[in-house]
Amino acid sequence: MNEHVAVVDLGYGDAGKGTVVDALCATSPVRAVLRFNGGAQAAHNVVLPSGRHHTFAQFGSGTLRGVPTHLTRFVVVDPLALAAEAVALGDPYELLTVEGDALLATPWHRAANRRRETAERHGSCGMGVGETMAYALTHADAPRVADVKSPARLRRRLSALADHYGPGFVVDDVLETFVAFGRTVRIVDESYTGRLLREGPCVFEGAQGVLLDEWRGWHPHTTWSTTTFDNALSLCPSLRRLGVVRTYTTRHGAGPFVTEDPALRLPEPHNRTGEWQGVFRAGHFDAVAHRYAVEVAGGVDGLAVTHLDAPPRCPQLRVCTSYDNGWTRIVPGNFRDLDHQAALTRWLFRARPGALTRPDDWPAAIGELLGAPVLLESYGPTAADKKVHCPPAARRSATRRRSP
Incomplete structure (x- = not known):
């Protein structure tokens, strides 16, 4: 790899971004892994050939190979969760840099998130990421990473949080913990991303999936x-866009899922029902929804197809190429039109699979259905289980564009 690559899930998350990033870091030198959305709710599984396993949340999925992580301003940083993850990894703080303008997730945000989810199930990991974003939209003094270097300013901002959300946590306790976080990590300004990009190829590691996007997903889920x-393109306009899909579609918790099939026997060692996320659901490969994801993401330069070991073990698994009304394409609405997205959600709750087929060659069939070359095939959890293909240059230049 001699150029920058962005890895994005074209489904509802859990497609295997972590194992793809790990494979990219294993096959060629990578200067750094840059996280460009989400926060501590991410769960990216990496398994080394030795059997060592870690579920990455805020550290990048190249950490076990010594690749540095940079948390850009688009990441919601949770110092408490980060500390717990660092302990599990052996405290690799020397591999971590954090942009000072990134928002801070606090215990108040997490508690508020869980109260809301308990009152009305929406679909959440219960880590307070959405609550942090929502608070920042209406409060200019929302805590940010750089504040940990100024205890007086941080105290004011944490006190404002306590006033907004009510009692439950001691400001001084949180302040002490966050100031200690500031002494431990290296906090940098926005110019650091450009420095990394100049120093060598970087991998941008996304979180969750396009079908959960705040503007393009099935609102309100x-x-x-x-x-x-x-976000990655705003940081690096020239990069290769790699979309990740499984051979079967999955999602956690509430929301429409047209191809869901509880009869499928697909053991899931790293994804289970969670207290806040809800049930882990599986279904047939939804080419209609994934085509929509490719379209609203602005196109892809190539695909990574994971879980290719599943079809031989599950003879019932199929590919859905249309819905029961004959739709083969979900028409995108105008950008940020949540009324349109809500209408799609209502329709998708009623939709059922139409044509179901079982391909002989799963990578070739998926590539043809989504209109992009398959650049990585994954037949198991480790980098040794991957096949990486060289990209056709003509296709890359033809599909590169920004989403509206």
Whole structure:
């Protein structure tokens, strides 16, 4: 790899972004992994050939190979969750840099998130990421990473949080923990991203999936995050866009899922029912929804197809190429038109699979259905289980464009 690559999930998350990033870091030198959305709710599984396994949340999925992580301003940083993850990884703080303008997730945000989710199930990981984003939209003094270097300013901002959300946490306790975080991590300004990009190829690691995007997903069962390539492109206009899909479609918790099939026997060692996320659901490969994801993401330069070991183990698994009304394409609405997205959600709750087929060659069939070359095939959890293909230059230049 001699250029920058952005890795984005074209489904509802859990397609295998972590294992794809790990494979990219294993096959060629990578200067750094840059996180460009989401926060501590991410769960990217990496398994090394030795059997070592870690579920990455805020550290990049190249960490086990010594690749540095940079958390850009688009990441919601949770110092408490980050500390717990660092302990599990052996405290690799020397591999971490954090942009000072990134928002801070606090215990108040997490508690408020869980109260809302308990009152009305929306679909959440319960980590307070969405609550952090929502608070920042209406409060100019929302805590940011750079504030941990100024205890007086941070105290004022944490006190404002306590006043807004009510009692429950001691400001001084949170302040002490966050100031300690500031002494431990290297906090940088926005110019650091450009420095990394000049120093060598970087991998942009996305979180969640395009079908959960805050503006393009099935509203209101979405995330408070831009899950397309847009954030990465704002940081690096020239990069290769790699879309990740499984051979079967999955989602956690509430929301429409046209191809869901509880009869499918697809054991899931790293994804289970969660207290806040809800049930882990599986279904047939939804080419209609994934085509929509490619379109609203602005196109892809190539695909990474994971879980290619599943079809031989599950003879019932199929590919859905249309819905029961004959639709083969979900028509995107205007950008940020949540009324349109809500109408799509209502329709998708009623939709059922139309044509279901079982391809002989799964990578070739998926590539043809989504109109992009398959650049990585994954037949298992480790980098050794991957096949990486060289991209056709003509196709890359033809598909590169920004989403509206």
